[in-house]
Amino acid sequence: MKHSILSANGLCKSFAHNGGQVHVLSQVDLELYERDFTVIMGASGSGKSTLLYALSGMDQATAGQVMYGGENIVDAVEKRLASLRHSDFGFIFQQMHLVSNLSLLENIVVPGYLNKKVSVNQVKARAEELLQMMGLSHIKSHLPSQVSGGEQQRCAIARAVINNPKLLFADEPTGALNRKNTTEVLNLLTDLNQSGQSILMVTHDIRAALRATRLLYLEDGKIVGDLPLPDYSLEEEKSREAQVNAWLSAMEW
Ligand SMILES: Nc1ncnc2c1ncn2[C@@H]1O[C@H](COP(=O)(O)OP(=O)(O)OP(=O)(O)O)[C@@H](O)[C@H]1O
Ligand SMILES: [Mg+2]
Numbered sequence: 029m030k031h032s033i034l035s036a037n038g039l040c041k042s043f044a045h046n047g048g049q050v051h052v053l054s055q056v057d058l059e060l061y062e063r064d065f066t067v068i069m070g071a072s073g074s075g076k077s078t079l080l081y082a083l084s085g086m087d088q089a090t091a092g093q094v095m096y097g098g099e100n101i102v103d104a105v106e107k108r109l110a111s112l113r114h115s116d117f118g119f120i121f122q123q124m125h126l127v128s129n130l131s132l133l134e135n136i137v138v139p140g141y142l143n144k145k146v147s148v149n150q151v152k153a154r155a156e157e158l159l160q161m162m163g164l165s166h167i168k169s170h171l172p173s174q175v176s177g178g179e180q181q182r183c184a185i186a187r188a189v190i191n192n193p194k195l196l197f198a199d200e201p202t203g204a205l206n207r208k209n210t211t212e213v214l215n216l217l218t219d220l221n222q223s224g225q226s227i228l229m230v231t232h233d234i235r236a237a238l239r240a241t242r243l244l245y246l247e248d249g250k251i252v253g254d255l256p257l258p259d260y261s262l263e264e265e266k267s268r269e270a271q272v273n274a275w276l277s278a279m280e281w
Pocket of ligand 1: 043050070071073074075077079
């Protein structure tokens with residue numbers, strides 16, 4: 029039995045443009061479930077990032093509801109949204125947005141220190157565990173500019189999960205990485221998911237989409253496809269790729 033973690037009802041987002049309105053999301057209804065690795069695909073401009081930002085409270089929807097833990101976060105004040113971003117949600121972006129004059133370790137612990145629910149020692153212990161998991165322990169004192177793009181993104185992932193978020197949001201997390209670094213980052217996201225982390229990720233990359241346990245397809249601001257998949261395993265990647273490719277063709281991707 030799947031447990032709902034977040035749901036959108038009649039979600040709309042419009043932008044003012046050239047004196048008119050651009051309707052990007054139109055009446056999106058969506059339920060996200062715990063432990064799923066949900067991946068949103070769709071053509072460029074279909075509204076994927078807009079949906080991710082509206083669902084996470086990073087940007088305010090124009091109409092509709094986003095229910096999280098019994099609360100409609102569309103109506104939440106900025107202070108409450110900031111608290112949700114610290115304690116309940118984690119974020120990863122294409123550009124890692126690491127703080128350039130802080131070491132990798134310092135980048136990872138900062139959101140932990142801002143979280144009043146845990147002690148400094150707990151944050152430090154969790155950071156060491158994450159550095160180990162991300163294969164960054166030996167370079168934890170380096171500045172972001174002194175490590176590769178893949179290492180920076182692994183650091184950004186560690187920072188995003190330092191507070192054990194209920195839901196991890198990722199917008200094109202492999203968009204700026206080469207093939208090898210993409211695989212490493214996807215393996216880490218898969219490991220996190222298979223240890224129980226709920227993830228919502230937007231991607232263009234079929235290799236990233238293969239890690240999904242649920243694939244959604246967005247077209248003109250509406251969800252037009254919803255494909256459940258078993259947990260990813262390398263042995264089954266070939267057959268999974270064929271299935272996902274066939275589904276994407278049916279979606280006219
Ligand atoms: N602040 C804004 N003002 C006006 N229009 C916007 C704004 N943000 C996004 N849009 C428009 O909304 C549409 C959807 O944008 P969005 O960034 O969500 O697409 P996307 O599916 O994430 O695309 P991509 O795959 O290229 O990242 C686009 O047509 C875009 O131009
Ligand atoms: Mg986008």
